[in-house]
Amino acid sequence: MVVTVHAAAKVNLYLHVLGRRADGYHLVDSLVAFVDIGDHITAEPAAALSLEVNGPEAAGLRPVRADNLVLQAARLLADRTGIAAGAALRLKKNLPVAGGLGGGSSDAAAVLLALRKLWQVSISDEALRELGAGLGADVPACLYRDAVWVGGIGERLEPAGALPEAGILLVNPRQPLLTAAVFAARHGPFGEAARFAPMPSDAASLAGALSLRRNDLTEAAIGRVPEIETVLVRLGGLPGARLPRMSGSGATCFALFDDRGAADTARARLAAAEPSWWCAAGGFLADTGLWD
Numbered sequence: 001m002v003v004t005v006h007a008a009a010k011v012n013l014y015l016h017v018l019g020r021r022a023d024g025y026h027l028v029d030s031l032v033a034f035v036d037i038g039d040h041i042t043a044e045p046a047a048a049l050s051l052e053v054n055g056p057e058a059a060g061l062r063p064v065r066a067d068n069l070v071l072q073a074a075r076l077l078a079d080r081t082g083i084a085a086g087a088a089l090r091l092k093k094n095l096p097v098a099g100g101l102g103g104g105s106s107d108a109a110a111v112l113l114a115l116r117k118l119w120q121v122s123i124s125d126e127a128l129r130e131l132g133a134g135l136g137a138d139v140p141a142c143l144y145r146d147a148v149w150v151g152g153i154g155e156r157l158e159p160a161g162a163l164p165e166a167g168i169l170l171v172n173p174r175q176p177l178l179t180a181a182v183f184a185a186r187h188g189p190f191g192e193a194a195r196f197a198p199m200p201s202d203a204a205s206l207a208g209a210l211s212l213r214r215n216d217l218t219e220a221a222i223g224r225v226p227e228i229e230t231v232l233v234r235l236g237g238l239p240g241a242r243l244p245r246m247s248g249s250g251a252t253c254f255a256l257f258d259d260r261g262a263a264d265t266a267r268a269r270l271a272a273a274e275p276s277w278w279c280a281a282g283g284f285l286a287d288t289g290l291w292d
Contacts, residue, residue, distance in 0.1 A: 003042070003114045004041065004043075005113050006036075007038045007106040008038040009038045009103065012031070012100075013030075013210050013245075014210055016029045016214070018190050025153040029150070031148075032147065032160075033284050034145055034284070037094070037095070040094070044087065044088050045085070049087055050086070052064075052088075052089070053091045053093055057094055057278075060096070069135060070108060074111055077112055077115050078115075078119075081123060083119050083121060087118060087119075096172045097176055100248035100250045106142040108132065113128075129143050137154030161198070163199065164202045164205070166258065167283055168256055168283060169281050171234075171254070171277055172231075172251055172277065173227040173228065173278075174278060183220075186217055194212070202258075203242060207243040210245075218246045232246065238255065238269065240258060240265075241256075267279050
């Protein structure tokens with residue numbers, strides 16, 4: 001048996017920082033979406049656990065270290081379920097490393113899902129999310145895979161409902177940016193929760209609702225990677241672009257479009273003008289089935 005799971009990019013459509021706990025973790029309120037752009041995890045039976053990384057963004061994860069989050073996730077699931085079997089894991093890395101798209105967390109979530117199927121272990125979705133929380137605050141949301149309201153330090157998830165059809169363009173100026181460094185650089189007052197209902201029915205209405213919200217980490221991220229501001233300006237100047245905004249802790253930014261075709265056209269135009277940038281166009285995940 002060979003199991004392949006899509007590790008979708010996670011996009012924070014807005015991100016408010018509400019406070020900070022005594023242990024240093026920040027409390028957030030965010031609308032998280034998953035898109036049909038991402039990495040791929042493949043797992044097949046083997047005597048021991050191993051990980052091979054390939055793909056256009058693989059260089060940032062080579063050589064593969066023992067503390068790679070994918071391997072940590074695999075070992076954690078094996079320990080939790082008492083499985084002694086191994087697995088040959090392959091990660092096709094398409095997302096930029098440390099790009100603010102939850103790539104590592106999504107990869108970890110994908111390997112948990114892949115190995116649950118490969119090893120045929122009995123563990124519920126809820127238990128899997130609890131397990132994933134031990135790997136990182138974003139992992140439970142990446143296991144959820146639908147649009148979701150995220151609260152607490154990332155562990156409180158509530159279904160957000162179906163997002164409207166829209167195109168999305170993701171752009172990274174090839175500058176890695178560590179989440180911890182951005183949170184540490186953030187200053188000023190804390191924000192407030194800003195969830196809304198009902199979910200808008202088209203891309204224009206969604207962009208309108210989101211325009212009343214923000215990403216509270218943008219200023220701190222620009223302070224560390226000034227090119228983010230350039231990306232946001234360029235995104236805002238593309239025909240049909242709505243809501244240029246940074247995702248997560250950066251440096252990847254996004255813009256919404258009315259449809260996938262408009263996003264594809266914008267990607268081609270921007271990629272030609274800025275060939276050194278990472279650009280990818282897609283749409284929100286419409287099918288939440290776990291398997292490719």
